Amino acid sequence: MRIGVLGLQGDFREHLAVLRSLGVDARDVRTRAQLDEIEGLIIPGGESTTMAYLLEKMGMLSVLRERGEQGFPIYGTCAGMILLARELNDAYPEHRLALMDIAVKRNAYGRQLDSFEADIHIKDIGKFHAIFIRAPKIVRVGPGVEILAEHDGAPVLVRQKNLLASSFHPELTGDSRVHEYFLKMVTKG
Numbered sequence: 001m002r003i004g005v006l007g008l009q010g011d012f013r014e015h016l017a018v019l020r021s022l023g024v025d026a027r028d029v030r031t032r033a034q035l036d037e038i039e040g041l042i043i044p045g046g047e048s049t050t051m052a053y054l055l056e057k058m059g060m061l062s063v064l065r066e067r068g069e070q071g072f073p074i075y076g077t078c079a080g081m082i083l084l085a086r087e088l089n090d091a092y093p094e095h096r097l098a099l100m101d102i103a104v105k106r107n108a109y110g111r112q113l114d115s116f117e118a119d120i121h122i123k124d125i126g127k128f129h130a131i132f133i134r135a136p137k138i139v140r141v142g143p144g145v146e147i148l149a150e151h152d153g154a155p156v157l158v159r160q161k162n163l164l165a166s167s168f169h170p171e172l173t174g175d176s177r178v179h180e181y182f183l184k185m186v187t188k189g
């Protein structure tokens with residue numbers, strides 16, 4: 001199986017390492033042409049405004065939006081989740097994929113508490129140690145969105161058909177079960 005990690009900005013190397021540890025042919029994706037070579041894409045954490053700007057500049061934004069609408073599997077972590085969200089209560093980034101029926105508030109867990117860790121419970125996975133870094137908060141989910149995990153009353157892992165999004169960073173914990181969940185979405189739909 002060949003999976004791409006958007007490599008324009010952010011912590012894509014960590015995602016590549018997790019995927020490779022699972023025996024996946026994982027490659028960083030930086031051009032529109034490379035999108036044709038993969039069966040699913042992970043959009044990493046980083047800075048959503050920068051990533052959105054680069055996606056647009058590389059001519060990848062509209063292609064990826066179209067693919068996502070047609071069933072291509074995409075998993076967005078943190079900044080990646082911001083790019084997937086249809087609604088954002090923040091002016092930036094104005095260019096987004098806007099594929100998932102969720103509303104997200106950037107940096108919503110408080111500026112003083114930039115990062116924190118918590119044990120969460122994920123449906124079909126179980127207990128998972130989650131790391132949040134200047135995390136966006138999901139403040140609304142639409143009817144077609146399944147909540148797979150919550151923390152403090154807010155969803156932190158959600159799925160809408162071929163799309164998966166988390167406000168935390170599973171690539172930083174040495175626990176590959178969320179990545180494995182995404183790989184199942186790619187193979188089984």
Ligand code: GLN
Nearest residue numbers: 045046047048078079134
């Ligand atoms: N705060 C970042 C943003 O708004 C996201 C943080 C992250 O990806 N760890 O883009």
